[in-house]
Amino acid sequence: MNELARELNDVLDKTVVSSFLSPVGRRMYFPKGIVAQSAEAGEKAKKYNATVGLATKNGEPMHLSDIYNRFEKGVFQPKEIFNYAPGGGDKTLRALWKEDMIRKNPGLKGKKFSSPLVTSGLTHAISLAAMLFIGEEDEVVCPDLFWDNYDLIFTDLVDAKMIPFSFFKDGGFNTEGLKEALLSAEKDSVRLILNFPNNPTGYTPTHEEALSIVEALKEVAKTKKVLVIVDDAYYGLFYEKETEKESLFTYLCDLDENIFAIKGDAATKEEMVWGFRIGFITYGAKGLSDEAYQALTNKTLGAIRCTVSNCDRPGQSLLLDAMKNGKHYEEDKEKLFSEMNLRYDILKKELENYKDRSLLRPYPFNSGYFMSFDTTGHSAEELRCYLLEKYGVGAINIFDRTFRVAYCSVEPEKIKDLVALIYKAVEELWS
Numbered sequence: 001m002n003e004l005a006r007e008l009n010d011v012l013d014k015t016v017v018s019s020f021l022s023p024v025g026r027r028m029y030f031p032k033g034i035v036a037q038s039a040e041a042g043e044k045a046k047k048y049n050a051t052v053g054l055a056t057k058n059g060e061p062m063h064l065s066d067i068y069n070r071f072e073k074g075v076f077q078p079k080e081i082f083n084y085a086p087g088g089g090d091k092t093l094r095a096l097w098k099e100d101m102i103r104k105n106p107g108l109k110g111k112k113f114s115s116p117l118v119t120s121g122l123t124h125a126i127s128l129a130a131m132l133f134i135g136e137e138d139e140v141v142c143p144d145l146f147w148d149n150y151d152l153i154f155t156d157l158v159d160a161k162m163i164p165f166s167f168f169k170d171g172g173f174n175t176e177g178l179k180e181a182l183l184s185a186e187k188d189s190v191r192l193i194l195n196f197p198n199n200p201t202g203y204t205p206t207h208e209e210a211l212s213i214v215e216a217l218k219e220v221a222k223t224k225k226v227l228v229i230v231d232d233a234y235y236g237l238f239y240e241k242e243t244e245k246e247s248l249f250t251y252l253c254d255l256d257e258n259i260f261a262i263k264g265d266a267a268t269k270e271e272m273v274w275g276f277r278i279g280f281i282t283y284g285a286k287g288l289s290d291e292a293y294q295a296l297t298n299k300t301l302g303a304i305r306c307t308v309s310n311c312d313r314p315g316q317s318l319l320l321d322a323m324k325n326g327k328h329y330e331e332d333k334e335k336l337f338s339e340m341n342l343r344y345d346i347l348k349k350e351l352e353n354y355k356d357r358s359l360l361r362p363y364p365f366n367s368g369y370f371m372s373f374d375t376t377g378h379s380a381e382e383l384r385c386y387l388l389e390k391y392g393v394g395a396i397n398i399f400d401r402t403f404r405v406a407y408c409s410v411e412p413e414k415i416k417d418l419v420a421l422i423y424k425a426v427e428e429l430w431s
Contacts, residue, residue, distance in 0.1 A: 004029035004030070005299075009021070009026055011294075011295040015288055016225055017260055017292065019225045020133040020225070021133060022131065022138070023135050028131075030087070031302065060077065061079055061082035063081070067081075080313070082313070084310055089280075098116055098282075100323070104236065104246075107246050107250040108250050111250075111254050112254065112288070113282060114282055114296060114297060115297070116282045117280065117282075118280060119266075120278075121279045122266040122279040123149060124279055126150075127157065128303050129229050129281065130160070131303055133227055136158070138160045138161065140160045140192070142154075142162055142164055145198065145372070146193075147199045148398060154193075163181050163185065164181075167201065173203070179216040183223075189224060189227070190227070191226075191227045192226060192228045192229070193228075194231065196232070196234075196248070197237055197366075197368030197369075200396070201363045201370065201371065202363075202365035202368040202369065203367065204243050204244055204367040205243075207242060207244045213248065214248070214255065217252065217256075221255075225258045227260045228252055228259065228260070229264065230247055230252070233266060235269075237269075237367050243366050249261050253284025254284065257287050259285065263284070264281055266278060272336055273315065276319065278315050344407070346416070347371065350419045351419065353419075354423050359427070359430050361376055369406055369408035371405055371407065372402050372404045375401055375402070381400050383426065384396070386429055387425045405418070
């Protein structure tokens with residue numbers, strides 16, 4: 001094992017993090033190689049900087065005019081578009097994202113947690129967490145209604161063992177099932193991933209349910225160490241008054257010395273830049289020192305370095321400029337929320353007209369981009385194919401028992417017809 005990795009492990013061995021480091025996580029470190037030496041030279045090499053493999057002329061990256069001319073003149077310098085981004089992302093963007101995280105989650109004010117690191121989208125953030133903190137045969141607790149990429153990441157990428165529990169009970173989040181699943185884990189350290197607003201159901205716990213989740217985790221932490229990955233992909237799209245508005249990370253980052261929280265979020269949906277692939281990963285645990293947070297950062301920087309090297313520079317520059325200087329930044333975000341809220345309201349009202357239909361049962365939903373149906377023992381794949389072939393309607397089958405509808409991509413005036421076609425297809429297929 002590299003000596004730098006040993007040094008980081010020595011720091012983390014005194015903390016809850018040590019219980020979760022995978023073999024890869026224990027081996028990981030940020031090398032004092034080209035990237036680190038180039039960063040040092042960037043600060044001190046005032047005469048000549050012959051470190052990084054980036055062609056420059058007159059102090060600016062060489063570039064194609066056909067690309068640079070696509071950007072508005074005078075807004076960005078070539079280095080803000082064509083240069084490499086730092087391994088952990090633009091420092092100003094990271095600081096601004098942390099400020100914005102606290103603004104959106106007031107409960108974080110005054111709490112200690114790491115500076116967010118930029119990842120190549122939220123999927124990359126979750127994959128980094130899996131690589132660093134989940135090893136072969138480790139147990140990962142997850143609600144049984146989850147984004148199918150979790151299977152690929154946790155089961156196929158890191159060879160962990162998924163422990164599902166029923167998402168819903170009595171029309172709300174199944175906190176009791178969550179607690180039982182965690183306590184049933186064979187090892188004295190267990191991993192958990194929670195995604196709210198949830199994909200595929202579009203459900204976020206109420207404030208009371210969120211508090212019950214926190215209490216359940218605190219109870220489990222009396223006998224087990226718990227790693228909680230908080231997937232906040234659709235954060236902010238909350239449509240009901242009673243829905244919890246703060247990330248679970250707010251409650252967990254300093255809850256108990258046996259709880260280690262990881263927040264994955266992204267500009268992807270929050271800032272409407274889906275193709276930019278800009279995500280963030282943030283760490284929090286009660287009692288972690290600055291030295292421990294730096295060790296976590298260095299291990300994550302190493303994992304970024306050996307996978308994508310560094311993340312998209314133009315996207316970060318564009319996002320940073322919009323957050324700092326955008327004339328319509330908040331206005332446009334509010335318009336998006338209002339539009340999604342309108343679609344949610346229309347869909348919720350329309351589904352009421354079909355509440356007596358037993359062949360297709362909507363799961364509770366109150367947030368996000370999606371809603372889903374329980375196909376009540378019938379094949380969701382059969383319904384998907386039938387709707388696609390006969391009516392030209394596309395939706396998603398999940399595990400052949402859940403039928404997901406992304407109403408975020410359907411115009412408000414089309415939602416009524418969409419719902420009618422779904423139920424028509426169901427009657428034709430299964431009645």
